Each structure stands twice: as structure tokens, then as C-alpha cells.
Amino acid sequence: MQPAHPKSILFVCLGNICRSPLAEGVLRQKVKENGLADRFLLDSAGLGAWHIGSRPDNRTITVARQHGTDITDLRARRIAPEDFYAFDLILAMDRDNLRDIRAMQPRDGTAEVALYLEYCGVGVLKRSYEVPDPYYGGADAFEDVYHLIDKASDILLQKLR
Numbered sequence: 033m034q035p036a037h038p039k040s041i042l043f044v045c046l047g048n049i050c051r052s053p054l055a056e057g058v059l060r061q062k063v064k065e066n067g068l069a070d071r072f073l074l075d076s077a078g079l080g081a082w083h084i085g086s087r088p089d090n091r092t093i094t095v096a097r098q099h100g101t102d103i104t105d106l107r108a109r110r111i112a113p114e115d116f117y118a119f120d121l122i123l124a125m126d127r128d129n130l131r132d133i134r135a136m137q138p139r140d141g142t143a144e145v146a147l148y149l150e151y152c153g154v155g156v157l158k159r160s161y162e163v164p165d166p167y168y169g170g171a172d173a174f175e176d177v178y179h180l181i182d183k184a185s186d187i188l189l190q191k192l193r
Contacts, residue, residue: 038070038071038072038073039071039072039073039120039121039192040072040073040074040075040118040119040120040121041059041072041073041074041075041119041120041121041122041123041188042074042075042076042077042111042115042118042119042121042122042123042143043055043056043059043074043075043076043077043123043125043148044076044077044078044079044111044122044123044124044125044129044133045076045078045079045124045125045126045129045163045165046078046079046080046125046128046129046165047078047079047080047082047083047108047167048076048077048078048083048108048109048110049078049083049086049087049088049089049092049108049167050088050089050091050092050165050166050167050174050177051125051163051165051166051177051181052076052077052078052125053076053088053092053103053106053108054088054092054095054096054103054177054178054181055076055123055125055148055163055181055184055185056074056075056076056103056106057096057101057102057103057106058096058099058101058178058181058182058185059072059074059185059188059189060072060074060101061100061101062185062186062189063189066189068189068193072192073119075119076106076109077108077109077110077111077112077115078108078109078110078111079110079111079129079132079133080110081110083108084108084109084110085107085108085109086107086108087104087106087107087108088103088104088106088108089167091166091171091174092166092174094171094174095171095174095175095177095178096178099178099182111133111136113136113138113141115143116137116138116141116142116143116145117138117141117142117143118143119143120142120143120144121143121144121146121151122143122144122145122146123146123147123148123151124145124146124147124148125148125162125163125165126147126162126163126164126165127147127162130145130146130147133145147161147162148161148163148184149161149162149163149180149184151188152183152184152187152188152191153187154180154183154184154187163177163180163181163184164176164177
């Protein structure tokens with residue numbers, strides 16, 4: 033039986049060019065591969081306005097492509113107040129993002145807001161549930177972030193099926 037409406041998920045990071053578009057793209061690919069595209073509405077956004085309208089960082093595009101995911105169609109946008117009503121779940125990439133999202137969350141907003149890896153139960157170094165920002169790192173940092181997101185996406189998809 034089909035759900036009344038697709039499960040809507042918004043991934044949020046600082047600028048919406050590294051972590052959140054990668055999370056959106058990886059989960060979008062997994063949803064498609066499992067024949068569940070009609071059951072999910074996926075998007076990503078950033079807290080800052082620096083990159084609005086830009087494609088994901090080239091290093092993000094590259095790591096996604098190396099793992100069979102095309103995210104070249106994504107464009108950065110800023111999280112907006114209406115997102116707290118339009119999405120069922122808003123997932124922050126790190127604790128600073130989570131704090132900032134909660135600070136702007138309307139009192140009557142209907143979205144559940146959570147830390148992405150914590151929501152999925154994917155801990156890093158036993159104490160952190162953060163997806164590290166690879167922006168100032170090299171290719172290895174983007175590869176590490178990909179693997180975290182890939183693992184979390186598998187768990188998230190199972191959790192929401």
C-alpha cells in the first residue's frame with residue numbers, strides 16, 4: 033500500500049555544496065535503485081547564502097560520480113522557514129548546523145529536526161555523530177564523507193521503508 037504522501041527529507045549543511053547535496057544524491061540513487069522513487073521527496077539546503085544557485089563542489093561531484101551517483105543537476109539553496117512545514121524530516125550534518133536549524137525553526141513547524149548520523153545510528157569515533165566538513169580537505173576527506181553518507185543512507189532507507 034502506498035503512503036498518503038511521499039516521505040520528505042531535507043539534508044542541511046553550511047553551504048549546500050559538499051555534504052548535503054552528496055547526502056541527497058546518494059539517497060536519491062538508493063531510492064531509485066530500490067524502485068522507491070515515488071515514496072520519497074528529497075532535497076538539500078545550506079544555512080548560508082554564499083553558494084545559492086551553484087552546483088556542488090567539483091570534489092563532491094567527482095566522489096559521487098566515482099561511486100555511480102550523478103549530482104550535477106543539483107543547485108545550492110538556502111534553508112527557508114517554509115521548509116519546516118514542507119518536509120517531514122530535516123537532517124543536519126553537524127551539531128553547529130543542528131543548533132542553527134533549531135534556532136530558526138518556527139514553534140509550529142511540523143518537521144522533525146535531527147542530526148543525520150545520530151538519527152541513523154552511525155557514530156564516528158564513538159563520541160561524534162557529525163559528518164565532517166571536507167571543504168578544506170583533499171580528495172581523501174571527500175571519500176571519507178562519501179562512505180559515512182553511504183552507510184547512513186542504507187540505514188535511513190531501511191528505517192523509513
